[in-house]
Amino acid sequence: MSGHAPKGRRKGGHEEEHENHERWLVSYADMITVLMALFIVLFAISQVDQQKYVELKQSLAAGFGDASQSVAVLDGNPDVLDAVSALTEQEASGSSDLVSADEGLGQQGTNVIDPQPQPTTDAEEALVAAARAEAGHLEEIRDEIRTQLQSQGLDAFVKFRIDERGLVMGLIANDVFFAPARAELTPTAHQVLDAAAPTLVGLQEQIAIEGHANVLPAGSRYATNWELSADRATQVLRHLVERDGMPGRRISAIGYGDARPIAQGLDDASLAANRRVDLVVLSGAPETVRELLTSVSDG
Incomplete structure (x- = not known):
């Protein structure tokens, strides 16, 4: 009896696709990026500068080519604008009671209340x-x-x-x-x-x-x-x-x-x-x- 050689793999056959078990890292990285951007925005809005606010509004108006829309976006929250106005008025009046978020943290260690004199024993x-x-x-x-x-x-x-x-x-x-x-x-x-x-x-x-x-x-x-x-x-x-x-x-x-x-x-x-x-x-x-x-x- 003459033996038959084993059949080889079919020419042009594809290997089984390897499953990527680390695809979640991409989503995780995207989430970290979004969180970092969120914190940057929160930090930025904690220190409101009226002049920079106006410049930003004008820049957005010029960039979008429609001043009315950009102004509407920035003026959409009256509470925020009221806070900005109050901040500007206090800065103009020379008030030193209002400080930014990070300045307040720095003053916690310096503005220490003097201890009351101890009573005589x-x-x-x-x-x-x-x-x-x-x-x-x-x-x-x-x-x-x-x-x-x-x-x-x-x-x-x-x-x-x-x-x-x-x-x-x-x-x-x-x-x-x-x-x-x-x-x-x-x-x-x-x-x-x-x-x-x-x-x-x-x-x-x-x-x-x-x-x-x-x-x-x-x-x-x-x-x-x-x-x-x-x-x-x-x-x-x-x-x-x-x-x-x-x-x-x-x-x-x-x-x-x-x-x-x-x-x-x-x-x-x-x-x-x-x-x-x-x-x-x-x-x-x-x-x-x-x-x-x-x-x-x-x-």
């Missing part, structure tokens, strides 16, 4: 009350010493002030208390200390004596102004302890040299002002109270 009120009470106590001490000085005509030689340390009694009066480059107390200095001593001795607070010098050389007797200022403070301390009965445990002396001047310059008045001793009644109040003393005292 009980703790703060108690702190201020304590500071006022301490300041009143120091003022009583000052007034008592001032009265004693006035009775002897010595009040002009002493300057008082209240700061975060307590009551400062400044012994400043040209050469009344100390001669240049000297630490010996003058007779007037003895009288001032004796007048203030009864009040100072009767206190419970610690007393700090702070010596100062001006910028001139200390002279041959002292190596530097540190030694000179410390000696001045020590002389005041010794007078109060040895002659006026101040307990030694309640008083101390320190020298600051010329590091803390109260007057600048090399004139006679400035040099004399810095040649001084400060007698400080140290406040025993807590630091948070002492920080308020300057603001609540009468000086």
